[in-house]
Amino acid sequence: MIKILKIILLLLFAPAVLYGTSVDEVITIETKNTVMIFTGHPGEKFLFQFYGDKVNDVSQVIRSASGMNEEAYPAFGIECSKEKALQVTHPDGNMSADLFFKSVEKIKIDDNISLTKVVLFDNAYAFQVTVNYKTYFQEDIVEIWTDILNEGTGPVTLFKFASCYIPVRSFDPWLTHFHGAWGDEFNLIEEKLERGVKVIKNRTGIRNTQCDNPSFMLSLDGKSTEENGDIIAGSLEWTGNYKISFDMDEKYKVNIISGINEDASQYILERGNVFHTPKFILTYSNKGKGLASRNIHRWAREYKIKDGTSERMILLNSWEGVYFDITEDKILKMMDDFAKLGGELFVMDDGWFGDKYPRNDGTSSLGDWIVSPQKLPNGLDPLIKRAEENGLKFGIWLEPEMICDKSELFEQHPDWIVHQPNRTTLKGRGKSEMLLDMSNPVVQDFVYHVVHDLLVKYPKIAYIKWDANHFISNYGSTFLDQDKQSHLYIEYHLGLQKTWERILASHPDIVMQASSSGGGRVTYGHLQYFHEFWTSDNTDALSRLNIQWGTSHFFPANAMASHVSASPNHQTNREIPLKFRFDVAMTGRLGMEMRPDDLTPEEQNFAKGAIETYKSIRSIVQQGDLYRIIAPNDGCGIASLMYVSPEKDRGVFFAFSLSNNLRYKLPPIKLQGLSPNMKYKIAEINNTGIGSKLSAYNEIFTGEFLMNTGIQISMNKVCQSIVVELVEVP
Numbered sequence: 001m002i003k004i005l006k007i008i009l010l011l012l013f014a015p016a017v018l019y020g021t022s023v024d025e026v027i028t029i030e031t032k033n034t035v036m037i038f039t040g041h042p043g044e045k046f047l048f049q050f051y052g053d054k055v056n057d058v059s060q061v062i063r064s065a066s067g068m069n070e071e072a073y074p075a076f077g078i079e080c081s082k083e084k085a086l087q088v089t090h091p092d093g094n095m096s097a098d099l100f101f102k103s104v105e106k107i108k109i110d111d112n113i114s115l116t117k118v119v120l121f122d123n124a125y126a127f128q129v130t131v132n133y134k135t136y137f138q139e140d141i142v143e144i145w146t147d148i149l150n151e152g153t154g155p156v157t158l159f160k161f162a163s164c165y166i167p168v169r170s171f172d173p174w175l176t177h178f179h180g181a182w183g184d185e186f187n188l189i190e191e192k193l194e195r196g197v198k199v200i201k202n203r204t205g206i207r208n209t210q211c212d213n214p215s216f217m218l219s220l221d222g223k224s225t226e227e228n229g230d231i232i233a234g235s236l237e238w239t240g241n242y243k244i245s246f247d248m249d250e251k252y253k254v255n256i257i258s259g260i261n262e263d264a265s266q267y268i269l270e271r272g273n274v275f276h277t278p279k280f281i282l283t284y285s286n287k288g289k290g291l292a293s294r295n296i297h298r299w300a301r302e303y304k305i306k307d308g309t310s311e312r313m314i315l316l317n318s319w320e321g322v323y324f325d326i327t328e329d330k331i332l333k334m335m336d337d338f339a340k341l342g343g344e345l346f347v348m349d350d351g352w353f354g355d356k357y358p359r360n361d362g363t364s365s366l367g368d369w370i371v372s373p374q375k376l377p378n379g380l381d382p383l384i385k386r387a388e389e390n391g392l393k394f395g396i397w398l399e400p401e402m403i404c405d406k407s408e409l410f411e412q413h414p415d416w417i418v419h420q421p422n423r424t425t426l427k428g429r430g431k432s433e434m435l436l437d438m439s440n441p442v443v444q445d446f447v448y449h450v451v452h453d454l455l456v457k458y459p460k461i462a463y464i465k466w467d468a469n470h471f472i473s474n475y476g477s478t479f480l481d482q483d484k485q486s487h488l489y490i491e492y493h494l495g496l497q498k499t500w501e502r503i504l505a506s507h508p509d510i511v512m513q514a515s516s517s518g519g520g521r522v523t524y525g526h527l528q529y530f531h532e533f534w535t536s537d538n539t540d541a542l543s544r545l546n547i548q549w550g551t552s553h554f555f556p557a558n559a560m561a562s563h564v565s566a567s568p569n570h571q572t573n574r575e576i577p578l579k580f581r582f583d584v585a586m587t588g589r590l591g592m593e594m595r596p597d598d599l600t601p602e603e604q605n606f607a608k609g610a611i612e613t614y615k616s617i618r619s620i621v622q623q624g625d626l627y628r629i630i631a632p633n634d635g636c637g638i639a640s641l642m643y644v645s646p647e648k649d650r651g652v653f654f655a656f657s658l659s660n661n662l663r664y665k666l667p668p669i670k671l672q673g674l675s676p677n678m679k680y681k682i683a684e685i686n687n688t689g690i691g692s693k694l695s696a697y698n699e700i701f702t703g704e705f706l707m708n709t710g711i712q713i714s715m716n717k718v719c720q721s722i723v724v725e726l727v728e729v730p
């Protein structure tokens with residue numbers, strides 16, 4: 001019987017095995033400057049050979065035997081000692097998969113995008129894996145994912161299901177990744193990879209980027225710099241738990257395995273079903289980290305971030321201004337004051353909702369998304385009306401996935417939470433916050449209606465800050481079947497994504513920010529639904545320089561919310577001049593997070609000018625190419641970066657003084673990204689009117705001079721800063 005089944009399977013899946021062919025098929029995945037090379041012979045193994053700079057005649061890689069010759073999507077069970085991309089158990093208990101090349105299909109999607117689908121089959125089971133490679137030619141990006149199909153006799157359990165597997169060889173591999181914590185997100189860590197397995201991963205279930213980020217840069221020839229180094233950079237597009245392993249199992253070989261974190265997540269794939277892994281993007285740079293970032297930023301703006309090429313509004317968020325203490329008067333006053341400064345959008349943060357339990361602090365009300373009659377007796381209408389009169393758009397804060405035990409929702413639906421029925425549920429913020437079970441379609445529908453009904457009732461709401469301040473504790477779902485409890489980490493996110501898709505389908509113009517206790521949701525899994533993310537709850541400008549520096553390696557300025565807050569700063573208690581705070585915030589999507597009337601009249605004047613200045617350079621910051629020049633932790637007391645327009649006719653340069661340099665003249669700072677042949681007029685902008693820190697004012701220099709020799713600035717005290725605009729002149 002088994003023999004007959006095998007023959008049928010061979011007929012179905014491996015015609016090439018029967019008819020035979022001895023010529024290896026070379027499959028290339030090409031972008032403008034890079035190539036990924038595979039070989040596949042029908043009925044044989046599908047092999048990864050090469051990823052790097054474009055090779056003119058790819059047969060050279062094969063003829064020179066310099067290719068990797070490694071299985072492109074290895075599975076556990078035959079050769080068992082190494083880390084694999086896939087591990088399954090078949091209905092008969094067999095724990096192996098053995099995949100062979102079946103076919104390849106190339107699909108041209110448009111002039112820039114192509115998709116290559118490589119189908120692999122198992123010669124003993126009706127089990128098939130399609131590995132997809134989608135290329136974005138101009139941006140040098142490859143997006144990789146797999147579709148795992150079970151056509152067997154019963155359910156297959158997936159124990160490991162990576163999105164992507166890339167083997168590389170290197171004499172001196174250095175890994176850059178981004179570790180962090182609340183208020184201290186995205187610290188760049190660069191470390192030499194040694195033998196063994198290095199893993200970056202998350203298992204909070206919800207805010208998947210508060211610790212590390214599912215993004216890395218692997219330098220293949222020693223420690224990289226912004227301009228030098230052969231680098232493979234990758235980032236996972238997934239909103240939940242992730243795991244990226246760097247398995248250095250031989251002296252010079254590193255296998256990179258990335259995807260959903262399979263810990264406690266074995267997935268039962270029913271017969272006839274397909275499991276789609278999340279997408280993983282890769283780029284290759286032969287010019288260090290800077291080029292890798294620019295490739296990813298361009299791709300992200302054009303193809304991934306919601307409305308990624310549209311202009312972002314300058315907003316004021318109420319959180320650090322009034323926290324939970326929301327009243328109509330306070331909100332109206334903030335809106336009036338912000339409008340006078342030239343603001344464009346007002347966002348009312350936490351504290352506006354709850355009827356039976358008004359939201360006065362973190363101990364209650366999540367789930368009761370009705371305007372609090374005690375706090376806002378006239379409802380939202382007067383606020384929205386005043387925003388409109390002031391020429392502002394109106395936005396609002398929601399935390400729809402969460403629930404407090406002190407809420408009407410919990411009284412009605414105690415069974416909707418993520419919990420184990422026979423244990424006490426661990427609560428989060430306010431010793432009250434819990435998580436709604438987004439794997440449950442009824443809960444998905446509730447969450448959809450929280451947003452939909454609000455937007456139908458108040459169609460002028462233009463922006464939603466979608467917060468998520470809890471994590472998965474008491475892992476368990478009363479919705480999922482007993483044998484599928486291990487699906488929760490994944491089904492939660494599939495349910496959540498479905499809900500976001502539904503919201504966006506009903507309200508295509510709504511602008512959304514992903515927030516999660518600060519920067520807990522900063523991935524391309526989120527940004528396909530969101531326009532931007534809240535980078536960190538730490539708004540201290542000096543801290544932000546470091547946090548935003550790390551974040552900028554994978555995420556562009558138009559998605560990075562960066563707000564000017566009060567001084568002393570509420571998180572660090574540090575006092576920082578308003579100009580420095582504005583200049584730091586202007587390197588991202590500028591906003592404010594304070595009561596404007598806490599500023600003196602002179603400061604308000606400055607803020608008004610700064611907002612006007614930002615409007616004049618916004619297109620360069622938000623859509624231009626980023627060049628990181630001096631890192632905040634380089635130890636030279638200065639941090640510096642610049643943006644250059646795609647046409648290279650405009651640029652904006654920022655420098656920040658991080659220490660006192662009382663008696664020293666700084667070396668000139670060499671600019672980057674300009675056209676050597678163009679001439680640029682340079683001028684300091686956003687200054688306080690007390691003399692320029694730029695030594696040459698309104699002078700004209702060639703791009704070549706500015707990049708080879710540099711500009712001279714004088715900043716000798718900590719927390720001074722300068723913004724220089726460059727405009728091409730004939």
Ligand code: DGJ
Pocket residue numbers: 319349350397467469515516517518534536537
């Ligand atoms: C956490 C967010 O990161 C903050 O910006 C703020 O929205 C609070 N939640 C409100 O509770």
